[in-house]
Amino acid sequence: MGKDVIIACDFSTAEETFKFLDNFTEEKPYVKIGMELYYAEGPAIVKEIKKRGHKIFLDLKLHDIPNTVKKAMSVLSGLDVDMTNLHAAGTVAMMEAAIEGLTRPDGTRPLLIAVTQLTSTDEERMKNDLLIDHKLEDVVMHYAQNAKKAGLDGVVCSPLESPVVHEACGEGFCTVTPGVRFADGEKGDQVRVTTPAKAKELGSDYIVVGRPITQAADPVAAYRRCMAEFVG
């Protein structure tokens, strides 16, 4: 699995996004586009960023009936993104349908990653709101195993969870991990954070880094520092 740093482009307009990306004249970082930007700017922003030579993780977290997810994934694969995702809570059948939809006529497809439980869902909310009466870690691991069973490529998780995910689902099952901060940086609203170097040590395959790069005085230097620590 190719280790890489993915920059979370959490901007609300194409203008801000391109202003940020224009800082990068030598390298073409892997970027994550989320719901905010995609809903504001539509598929055009994906096509434009792709045209500029970046790899794209389209973070839209699909969750619907299998047939709808299959058709939506088929549209996304036509956008030529490199990675996309869905909620494992949609069931194994939904995840299998997603793979079918995502696979292009030539047999290739973007990487498909599952969200297990969102980090905003704690054990109490899971129990009271969702009536899931199990330990949070057990639910996360069960969902990861379902994703693997359905043929997905990995999960989004904390770098701290990378070792157990790899142990349960195999080294080839990739971990895409947010919650990364420099040792001397601001944590912001992230609670459990790790440095890029620690994420590497824990075996993360991709780190997703937003504000430490997007809000840095020198975003290119911050990106290079991340790459140096994580990829080496």
Ligand code: C5P
């Ligand atoms: O700015 P920051 O580095 O905290 O950005 C992290 C990115 O990863 C954001 O786009 C955030 O939505 C996403 N993310 C996260 N924690 C998760 C899942 C996704 O921070 N559990």
